[in-house]
Amino acid sequence: MAEQASLESPVWNRPLPDDPELAAQVREIREKHLLQDARPPREVAEKVLGPMARLGRVFWLALIVLGGLTATWLATWAYQAYQGMGVTGLNRTIMWAPYIVNFVYFIGIGHAGTFISAALRVLKFEWRAPISRAAESLTVFALLVAFTMPLIHMGRVWKFYWMLPFPNQRQLWPNPRSPIFWDMTAIFTYLTCSMLFMYLGILPDIAIAREKASGWRKRLYTVLALGWRGTDREWKHLDTTLNIFSYGIIPVMFSVHTVVSWDFAMTLQPGWNSSIFGPYFVVGALYSGVGAVIIIMAILRKALHLEYFLREEHFNAMGKFLLILSFTWVYFYFNDYLLPWYHKEPILTVIFRLFTSGWAAPLWFTMLIANILIPWATLWSRKVRSSIPALVGVALLVQVGMYIERYLIVAVTLGYPELPFDWAVYVPRLPEILITLGVFAFVVLGITVLSRLVPIIPIWEVVEGQLLQGTRRIGRAIFPAKTEAD
Amino acid sequence: MSELETRLLDRGQSAAAAPKTELPSHKWTMLIDLDKCTGCNACVVACHVENNVPIRSEREVIRGHGQHWIRIERYWEGEGDAQRATFLPMLCQQCSNAPCEPVCPVYASVHSERENLNLQVYNRCVGTRFCGNNCPYRARQFNWFAPQFEGPITEMLNPDVTVRSGGVMEKCTFCVQRIRRVEEDALVEGRPLRDGEMVPACAQTCPTSAIVFGDRSDPQSQVAQRLGGQREFQVLEHLGTAPNVYYLKAGGSDGGAG
Numbered sequence A: 001m002a003e004q005a006s007l008e009s010p011v012w013n014r015p016l017p018d019d020p021e022l023a024a025q026v027r028e029i030r031e032k033h034l035l036q037d038a039r040p041p042r043e044v045a046e047k048v049l050g051p052m053a054r055l056g057r058v059f060w061l062a063l064i065v066l067g068g069l070t071a072t073w074l075a076t077w078a079y080q081a082y083q084g085m086g087v088t089g090l091n092r093t094i095m096w097a098p099y100i101v102n103f104v105y106f107i108g109i110g111h112a113g114t115f116i117s118a119a120l121r122v123l124k125f126e127w128r129a130p131i132s133r134a135a136e137s138l139t140v141f142a143l144l145v146a147f148t149m150p151l152i153h154m155g156r157v158w159k160f161y162w163m164l165p166f167p168n169q170r171q172l173w174p175n176p177r178s179p180i181f182w183d184m185t186a187i188f189t190y191l192t193c194s195m196l197f198m199y200l201g202i203l204p205d206i207a208i209a210r211e212k213a214s215g216w217r218k219r220l221y222t223v224l225a226l227g228w229r230g231t232d233r234e235w236k237h238l239d240t241t242l243n244i245f246s247y248g249i250i251p252v253m254f255s256v257h258t259v260v261s262w263d264f265a266m267t268l269q270p271g272w273n274s275s276i277f278g279p280y281f282v283v284g285a286l287y288s289g290v291g292a293v294i295i296i297m298a299i300l301r302k303a304l305h306l307e308y309f310l311r312e313e314h315f316n317a318m319g320k321f322l323l324i325l326s327f328t329w330v331y332f333y334f335n336d337y338l339l340p341w342y343h344k345e346p347i348l349t350v351i352f353r354l355f356t357s358g359w360a361a362p363l364w365f366t367m368l369i370a371n372i373l374i375p376w377a378t379l380w381s382r383k384v385r386s387s388i389p390a391l392v393g394v395a396l397l398v399q400v401g402m403y404i405e406r407y408l409i410v411a412v413t414l415g416y417p418e419l420p421f422d423w424a425v426y427v428p429r430l431p432e433i434l435i436t437l438g439v440f441a442f443v444v445l446g447i448t449v450l451s452r453l454v455p456i457i458p459i460w461e462v463v464e465g466q467l468l469q470g471t472r473r474i475g476r477a478i479f480p481a482k483t484e485a486d
Numbered sequence B: 001m002s003e004l005e006t007r008l009l010d011r012g013q014s015a016a017a018a019p020k021t022e023l024p025s026h027k028w029t030m031l032i033d034l035d036k037c038t039g040c041n042a043c044v045v046a047c048h049v050e051n052n053v054p055i056r057s058e059r060e061v062i063r064g065h066g067q068h069w070i071r072i073e074r075y076w077e078g079e080g081d082a083q084r085a086t087f088l089p090m091l092c093q094q095c096s097n098a099p100c101e102p103v104c105p106v107y108a109s110v111h112s113e114r115e116n117l118n119l120q121v122y123n124r125c126v127g128t129r130f131c132g133n134n135c136p137y138r139a140r141q142f143n144w145f146a147p148q149f150e151g152p153i154t155e156m157l158n159p160d161v162t163v164r165s166g167g168v169m170e171k172c173t174f175c176v177q178r179i180r181r182v183e184e185d186a187l188v189e190g191r192p193l194r195d196g197e198m199v200p201a202c203a204q205t206c207p208t209s210a211i212v213f214g215d216r217s218d219p220q221s222q223v224a225q226r227l228g229g230q231r232e233f234q235v236l237e238h239l240g241t242a243p244n245v246y247y248l249k250a251g252g253s254d255g256g257a258g
Helices: A002-008 A020-032 A041-053 A057-083 A098-122 A132-153 A157-163 A179-212 A215-224 A232-265 A277-303 A312-343 A346-357 A361-378 A382-386 A388-415 A430-453 A459-467 B003-010 B042-051 B058-062 B130-134 B151-156 B176-188 B201-205 B222-226
Strands: A469-474 A477-482 B028-033 B070-077 B084-091 B109-112 B117-120 B211-215 B245-248
Touching (some): A020 A469, A020 A477, A041 A179, A041 A430, A098 A132, A098 A179, A098 A232, A098 A388, A098 A430, A132 A157, A132 A277, A132 A430, A157 A179, A179 A459, A277 A312, A277 A388, A277 A430, A312 A382, A312 A388, A346 A361, A346 A388, A382 A388, B028 B222, B042 B201, B211 B222
Parallel strands (some): B028 B245
Antiparallel strands (some): B028 B211, B109 B117
């Protein structure tokens, strides 16, 4: 039935069945699923491009507040670079803390974007269509921030280029044995790939925006569209390139957080020196990253009136995803603690007791509640997953939990080396707090501005998805189904 | 020009006078007898003066920004009246298998096979502090601020030692500037290095001679003679860092205390 209709009339004009019972079923399917609820491409484009160009009062207010916080970040960084790292709460035992916590956290956030985009694209999960670009933009800005973090953390940041491999008068290359060198390589690869991947996907949408825009936007899009005309040849090339990127970027993604974990796992620090850190960090990254994507989706939906695109089904699916990642993460976390608990190495016992009953216990238990108890208690319910405020609440808690988890690993564990004389506690001071606030603001600012500059919903992917969807009738029931076009 | 000739030229001596030999290799080793250590901290002061180690304010030291290339770690043992302090002088252990070396992205922490020393190249350091984290002894000191020397201390700075800038890592060098001097003196005079000729500042100052320094590869040296006893141990030996600082346990057969 669906196939015949699509031959006769465009997909957005498909009539409802005459039978009222079947018609009700079709209506329900259309209400639930974005890809079944086809509209003319012109209308779909308007739903994205319209709100994008309207800069309301809230936008300017957000711009000022977030811009102010970002400026504070840069000013604090300048102050710290001028005064010396001593303005932070770091001490001779805990030489890494706030910035490396942020670094790990933001790399983690950066994971989900490309994962949702690339992995779900490879697996042909069509529902991801409206989410992918918001997730990718989160990846790009989170990675940019993550990239600055090791720089902010350096004692002599003005010499940062000494860590880059380039021919120089010192005739000295970076040390390939240092995990920091692997780090720089992995993150730089990932950042470049993510930016290219995102930009390629944007091209057709920029071209659509170019046709509708006027004034400075027209000029901007004309440049950004790189002369995209939408010929068959161009589409074929785009499809091939995106596929290559999708397959290529997934192993890169796994490598990045594994390498980040090696910054810790390769050291002699008790509590860090653990072979499980690689997969454990990757899963933790996806966990916090998917949570962050949910938050960004909810904000964009509200700010840009994207109710048509981002529906219950998307939040529901992301909620399930979050729950599965929570299970996986707990598996690794349990492993990471079971072994030290079992073999009772003295220093690891000290750290373990610190978490369970020492001064770090409030942090540890908050983390367990936010990361395990509440997600497990709520996310099994479809009601919670489909309610946007409830799901965003859980996702925010996961952010808090995962931030604390990184804080416990980096800033607390590091204070307990083997010799008790060196034991120390790190207490954050104003510069770290301002810089941390500032980078969070910068990520939100980046996405806010980007969502007003480029179509944050991939118009062409939605339209393409809608063209390929149909319904099947089996007896008295109608089911959503994919047509044979793929 | 050989390394030796360059160094002699730096000292104003004719390169032609340099003997046609390579610099000999050494296994510089320190032995600290904890039975003799009284925890007086004289070594700490001597080290500060010899090596231009910045002196931080009381407030900064409380915040954990104190910089000491050698420090006396004090541990309490026992309860009540029986409680007593034991002292563990802690300095860079000059590990043969140093964890700080591979993690540095810019080769600021490097190994000298010839001298058996772990060297820190200050002006190459960018301050990632990875080495500091990876040092199980926490022997590496970071310049949290640019060093400031007040009053007459500026007149007392040792001209043989660099004053490090802010944001770089530094650590005990086994007084490498003194090693260089005695090595070259010996070469110019055309004789092998004598045991006891090279004394680092801490060992020179120690009132109880708890610190002994020397070349382990010379079997006649005091260090080599005293190694291998029952009291000998290395701190965190199980980590496999192979330190070149050996300790002798306190409270030996005489039943003495630490």
